[in-house]
Amino acid sequence: MTHEFKKIIKEYIIASSTNIKCVLATVVHLDGSSYRKPGVRMLIREDNIMIGAVSGGCVEKEVLFQAQSVFENQTAKLMTYDGRFRLGCEGLLYILLESFSLSEELINDFNLVIENRQSFELHTSYQKEYGVLDGYGSYIKLNSKSYTFNKNTKEQSKALYFTQSMQPCQRLLLIGGEHDAVQLAHFGLSMGWEVNVAVTPKENKTISDFPGIDTLIDCEPEDFPIETIDKNTAILLMTHSYVKDLKYLMMLKNSSPTYLGVLGPIKRREKLLSELLEYDMDIDLDFIEGVHGPAGLNIGAETPQEIAISILAEILTVIRKTHPVMLKDKLKPIH
Numbered sequence: 001m002t003h004e005f006k007k008i009i010k011e012y013i014i015a016s017s018t019n020i021k022c023v024l025a026t027v028v029h030l031d032g033s034s035y036r037k038p039g040v041r042m043l044i045r046e047d048n049i050m051i052g053a054v055s056g057g058c059v060e061k062e063v064l065f066q067a068q069s070v071f072e073n074q075t076a077k078l079m080t081y082d083g084r085f086r087l088g089c090e091g092l093l094y095i096l097l098e099s100f101s102l103s104e105e106l107i108n109d110f111n112l113v114i115e116n117r118q119s120f121e122l123h124t125s126y127q128k129e130y131g132v133l134d135g136y137g138s139y140i141k142l143n144s145k146s147y148t149f150n151k152n153t154k155e156q157s158k159a160l161y162f163t164q165s166m167q168p169c170q171r172l173l174l175i176g177g178e179h180d181a182v183q184l185a186h187f188g189l190s191m192g193w194e195v196n197v198a199v200t201p202k203e204n205k206t207i208s209d210f211p212g213i214d215t216l217i218d219c220e221p222e223d224f225p226i227e228t229i230d231k232n233t234a235i236l237l238m239t240h241s242y243v244k245d246l247k248y249l250m251m252l253k254n255s256s257p258t259y260l261g262v263l264g265p266i267k268r269r270e271k272l273l274s275e276l277l278e279y280d281m282d283i284d285l286d287f288i289e290g291v292h293g294p295a296g297l298n299i300g301a302e303t304p305q306e307i308a309i310s311i312l313a314e315i316l317t318v319i320r321k322t323h324p325v326m327l328k329d330k331l332k333p334i335h
Contacts, residue, residue, distance in 0.1 A: 001039055002114075002166045003192035004052055005122070008043045009110060011051040012100060021046040022100040023067040024149060026138065027054050028078075028126045028162040029094040039122075039164050043100065046071055054095060055081075067097050074099045074152060076136045078126055096126045098137040099150040106140065106147040113142050117168040117230060125159035168232045169194045170319065173257075175248055176238035177205045180263075183304045184236065185210045187312055198224065200244070221247035226255055234259035234315045236295060242268070249276050253283050259318045260287075261295030261311060269293030297324055 008024070015022050023044045030038050042052035042060070044067045050060055059081045066079040076098040113120050121141040127133060137153035139146050172188040174181045177199040188195045189212045198217040199205045207216040217225065221244060229235070235257045237245050245262065249272060252260065262269050273288055296310035297317070317324055 001041075001164070003169045003194075005041060005166065006114060006169065007192075008041060008051060009102070009107065011043055011045075012102060013107065015043075015045050016102075021071055023070045024098055024100040024138070025054055025063050025067065026096045026098075026124050026162070027093055028096050028124050029128060029160075031092040031094075038162055044097075054093070059093065059095075063095060063097070066095075070097045070099060074150070076133045076152070078128070078130055078133050078136075080130050094126070094128055096124055096133070096136065096138075099152065101150045103147060106142070109142045109145060109147075110140070114169070117171075117232070118143070119165060119167050122164045122166060124162045125153075125156045126162065127160060168230065170258075171196065171230075171233045172315075173198065173229070173233055173235045174238060175235065176240060176244075177203050177209065178238070178240055180304050180307065181238060182210055183308045184238075184311065185213050187305075187308045189213070191312065198248075221251055224248065224251045226251055229255040229257050231256060231258055233257045234261075234319070236261045236263070236311060238263045242272070246272055246275055249273075250279060253280060253287055259315045260291050261314070262291060262293035263295055265294060292318070 012022050024041060025044060026041045027038050040052075040054050042050055042054050042063065044050050044064060048064060050064060053060060054063060062081055063079070066077065070077060076096060079095050079097060081093040081095065110120075122138060123141070124138040125136045127136070135152060135154040136156055136159060137149055139148045139153065169192070171194040172184070173196045174184055175198045177197060181197060185195045185197060195210075195213045196215040196217060197205075197210050197213055198219075200220055201218055205216065205218070207213060210216065229252075235252065237248055237260070239245055239248070240263070253276065262272065269291065273291060277283060277288070292314065295314060296307060297314045299306070299310050299313065301307045301310040313324065
């Protein structure tokens with residue numbers, strides 16, 4: 001959810017630049033089931049523009065209506081939404097609405113944490129009582145500093161607390177700059193992931209060739225900044241060059257990405273890994289066994305767009321440590 005909160009901060013900055021007040025809605029508790037879970041947030045602007053969502057679209061109008069009193073008196077309140085009688089979710093949502101007015105110091109420190117790919121914490125105090133909750137609200141912990149979202153929020157001795165540890169945004173690193181990388185970048189961005197693309201200088205690529213991506217890494221494989229890969233980075237090796245793929249693997253062998261996929265048939269992957277082992281007999285076997293190739297799930301994908309969906313679906317199964325199955329065949333609850 002880090003990418004959603006990152007967008008909320010960005011949209012708040014835009015709104016505050018034109019003196020538009022904002023209210024933050026946070027799902028702090030859930031009885032039963034719902035489309036979204038506790039911790040999801042949305043921003044409501046005074047001009048009735050909403051950023052994000054706390055449901056599949058059925059709760060937002062009620063949130064907008066309930067937020068009006070918070071705009072007027074700047075006092076937090078708890079609202080409930082009973083989907084057992086209106087929706088198919090069979091859940092009772094508890095949503096805290098609070099004034100969202102951030103200090104410049106908070107925004108600067110938040111941007112540094114995001115840029116440095118650090119984790120942070122969010123804490124929201126509440127009571128499971130419908131109505132005004134004066135002094136209740138959220139604060140964010142950035143490294144050793146804590147900030148409230150508005151000046152009215154105070155420490156509450158008898159409050160319930162909803163706490164989240166927010167990890168760095170999931171990052172997708174695409175090594176290769178062909179047309180299929182453009183499609184994967186597009187779908188990765190639509191999922192809220194940070195997307196980086198790595199190319200070599202001879203490819204003559206610019207960041208504009210991959211609309212929306214965060215970073216273009218332009219260097220030879222031997223100079224690749226391996227230290228930038230962390231546990232929240234998924235990598236897809238897709239240079240369409242066997243020699244380049246092997247050179248990148250030689251660099252990546254000492255990294256620990258959350259996922260590493262290789263395009264091409266099984267025989268190509270086996271040949272790559274065999275040569276890699278010949279190059280370094282001491283390589284960690286967990287790294288070898290963790291290479292996914294051919295990358296993707298068997299969903300019958302044929303077009304570049306379908307193949308991108310297949311690959312991203314496999315990355316999700318690895319990140320979430322699950323196994324793909326049709327939901328109609330899943331005996332346990334979906335979530």
